[in-house]
Amino acid sequence: MIATVLLFSLWAWAGILRARATEHEPDLIAQDYSKTEEIINEILTETPGGNTPDMKKAGQPDDSAAEKRKGGATNDSATAEKKAAPASTSGPEKKNSTSGEKSSPTVTSEEAVLLKTGIDFFNSGLYEHSLKKFQELVTKYPQGTFKDSARFWLGKIQLRLYRYDDAIKEFSAVSPDSGDYPASIYYSGESCQMKGDQISSIEYYQRVYAQFPVHELADKALLNIGRLYMNQKKGPQALDSAVKLVKNYKDRDTVDDAYYLMGNIYEKDPLLKDIEIARKIYRQFIKNGSTDDRFGKSPLKKRVQEDLARIEKMYFKMEQ
Structure with missing residues (x-):
């Protein structure tokens, strides 16, 4: 009888832990992570410089060089x-506007x-x-x-x-x-x-x-969320933020940061680590640089090249 009660208690506690673990499950990342590579491949086949329709409808101006955010x-x-x-x-x-029924x-x-x-x-x-x-x-x-x-x-x-x-x-x-x-x-x-x-x-x-x-800081907010989660070793949440940034703000200047963050997650995160995907993302970053100055002139470009060279030397010697 005691063994049965103990077994039931352990089962119930496991259920509570599972519920807590999935309470804030990222909505763009597959829960079992088996389809995560498909999501990334979809992003990598898209053109990063394409306009995001809902941003344009809302009248959000394009970021200019003066608004470049590297700080x-x-x-x-x-x-x-x-x-x-x-x-x-x-x-x-x-x-509240200076025009309208109410006088300013x-x-x-x-x-x-x-x-x-x-x-x-x-x-x-x-x-x-x-x-x-x-x-x-x-x-x-x-x-x-x-x-x-x-x-x-x-x-x-x-x-x-x-x-x-x-x-x-x-x-x-x-x-x-x-x-x-x-x-x-x-x-x-x-x-x-x-x-x-x-x-x-x-x-x-x-x-x-x-x-x-559609605010000019919304993409930067997502990027900071991703970086904070990355520092906390919460790869799924970090990846969710990076994916949202790339999919919803592909016309913003933070897209190069999002690509590099995704590469870092797959290179280093304990749960999502996949060197092959990290390699694909780093290669795509460099490839994008030939047609998109946000990648070609990115302050992150040299770091991406170094990270790519390092993982190819460590994990892909047979291909060289």
Whole structure:
């Protein structure tokens, strides 16, 4: 009788563990991983530079050279140009507009000057001076047109000054109606990542991708999620993020990073390790470089070549 009860308990506990393991199962990756290679092969046969239809329908502009992301953030100068004039303060997802039935708040010249001066100081690396200008703006115009923009920039300043908790506090003060709201969520994730809180960081990045899929930072959020999961040795979740990026944001500048991440996962992850697939991905990366500058001029190109040469030397000597 005792043996039967013990056996039943073990069976029940195993079921609980299986349920927990699959609770957050990636939706693009086959659960038994037997069809994962088919998914990757499908991606490798697609043209990485193709436009993504739903992105174009939503009016998402193409990334320009000024928005090239190799630092993980949007270009501050481009953002500054958008902020300099009242009519340009809204991003692609801004909910409240200066046109429409509701009249916009009156913008004083001093308010606009404070905003522009603060941004100029920030872009010049004068963060303490920039901080004072935005604090003055918030104090003098607590309900002004640029109150959310001021909070957003205050958050970016605190992030640059390594004051991560203060940065998160400022980003959290940005209204959901603001065009800066999606970016404030993204940078909250970056702040958490910098302070070592990977769980909260992933949660913030997931919100960006889930709530604002056409935002200019959505693909970067997915990339960061993948890298964080890779560092945690959670290959399936990391691969899921990389695959989503390649399939849904093939026109973005992060596509080379996604390919390299996929190659790394198959080369190193304990669960998904498959050197042959890693080799295919690295070779495809180099092949893409002949027709796509995002690969051909990628800062990752040399690393991919070195990784490919290393695994071919270690695992494919007979073919040489």
